[in-house]
Every structure is written in C-alpha cells, then in structure tokens.
Amino acid sequence: xxxxxxxxxxxxxxxxxxxxxxxxxxxxxxxxxxxxxxxxxxxxxxxxxxxxxxxxxxxxxxxxxxxxxxxxxxxxxxxxxxxxxxxxxxxxxxxxxxxxxxxxxxxxxxxxxxxxxxxxxxxxxxxxxxxxxxxxxxxxxxxxxxxxxxxxxxxxxxxxxxxxxxxxxxxxxxxxxxxxxxxxxxxxxxxxxxxxxxxxxxxxxxxxxxxxxxxxxxxxxxxxxxxxxxxx
Numbered sequence: 703x704x705x706x707x708x709x710x711x712x713x714x715x716x717x718x719x720x721x722x723x724x725x726x727x728x729x730x731x732x733x734x735x736x737x738x739x740x741x742x743x744x745x746x747x748x749x750x751x752x753x754x755x756x757x758x759x760x761x762x763x764x765x766x767x768x769x770x771x772x773x774x775x776x777x778x779x780x781x782x783x784x785x786x787x788x789x790x791x792x793x794x795x796x797x798x799x800x801x802x803x804x805x806x807x808x809x810x811x812x813x814x815x816x817x818x819x820x821x822x823x824x825x826x827x828x829x830x831x832x833x834x835x836x837x838x839x840x841x842x843x844x845x846x847x848x849x850x851x852x853x854x855x856x857x858x859x860x861x862x863x864x865x866x867x868x869x870x871x872x873x874x875x876x877x878x879x880x881x882x883x884x885x886x887x888x889x890x891x892x893x894x895x896x897x898x899x900x901x902x903x904x905x906x907x908x909x910x911x912x913x914x915x916x917x918x919x920x921x922x923x924x925x926x927x928x929x930x931x932x933x934x
Contacts, residue, residue, distance in 0.1 A: 731755040732762070787814045 723743075730739055731752075739745075740752055769775075787796045791812040794805035801818040803810040813819050 727755050789814065 727739070727743055730742065734742065736752055737747065739755070740747060740749060745751055786798055787800060788794070789796060789803040789805065789810055789812050792803060792805050792808060792810045794803055794810065796804050796814055801813065801815050801821075803812040803814060813822060
C-alpha cells in the first residue's frame, strides 16, 4: 500500500544487534540441554529466562512431522560417506578400498581396515602354529634319539659286563695254568735233583742231543740212564 504522499506503508520489523543473540539461543535450544544452554549464554542455573526458548523446542523429528502433516515432504539429508582413509601411523591419505597404507615415501604398510587386521592375525596365528608343530616334532625326535642312546648304552653295559666276566674267567684259567706250570716245574726240578744225585753226568748225553743228532753211544747212555731212574 502507498500513502497519498507516495510513500510505502509496508511495515518493517524492527531489528537490533540483540536479534543475533536471540536467534543463536533459539538455535542452540534445539540441540543443547537446559543446563548447557544456560552455561553458554551465562545465565544462572535458577534463571527462568531459558523457558522462553526451551519451551518452544520441538526437535527435528517433531518439526518434520508437522511439515509432513502440512503437505511438505522433508528429504532426509544423506549421511556423509568416506571417500578416503587417513593412515593412523603416518597420516597418508589412502584410497577407500586400500587395506594397507600405500605411502610410497616410507613404505608404511599400516593396516587400514578390520579385514587387514584379521589377515595379519591369521598369518601370525599360522606362523605360531607352524612353530608349535616344529617344536613338538623336534621334541619327539629328540626323545626318540634319547631312547636309542639309552638302548645303545644298555647294550654296551651288557657287552662290557659279559666281557668282564670272560676276562675274569680267563684270568682264573691263566692262574690255574700258571699254578699248574709251577707245580710241574717244581716236580721237574725235584726229578732233576734226584737224577743229579743218583746219576751224576746223566745230562751230558741230553745236552749233546741239543747240539746235534744222537749217536749209538748216546742212545745207549740215555737208555741206561732211563733204566737207572726207573729202578731208583
């Protein structure tokens, strides 16, 4: 509408700097609880000033239902999706499908996804299982070698025991033989002594036999000596 003087009669809402604070508090009342709102705008906890803002707080869900009832369809904002992954070790920005860090400068190779961590864990478990199997096999092999060595030691002990028994039996036989030889030697000595006393010079023909073949005279003397020994 225009006044007769030609000036517009449209009414304009008054504005002042406080409107900025009022709008900010109104927006915060949709997201912050009462105590947080009062602390932010420096109100005391028993202040009733926040009721003019908080009582009008309807929340996004209630607002959307009111708008839908009025025929206004509100399209939900799409949630932000990741397009890259930042390495937690070196800070390099990797592609979303990268399971490990692809930093070309330092070769970080840090796992970026849970799947990569599971693969690393599975590989470590596999290596650990291989080591356990090797330890068990080595222990079994050492046990078998120990049993074989114990068996060989037992056989050697039995062999040496039988060898000692044989040596002892041989020693006894040698002692018996030596004692027997001593007795025989003593018997010969006694016989030689008797022959020397009864038939002096009887050994001369015997000694001649050691020097050369026997003659007829030597044979006769030996026969005579033997006959004399038998009569004695």
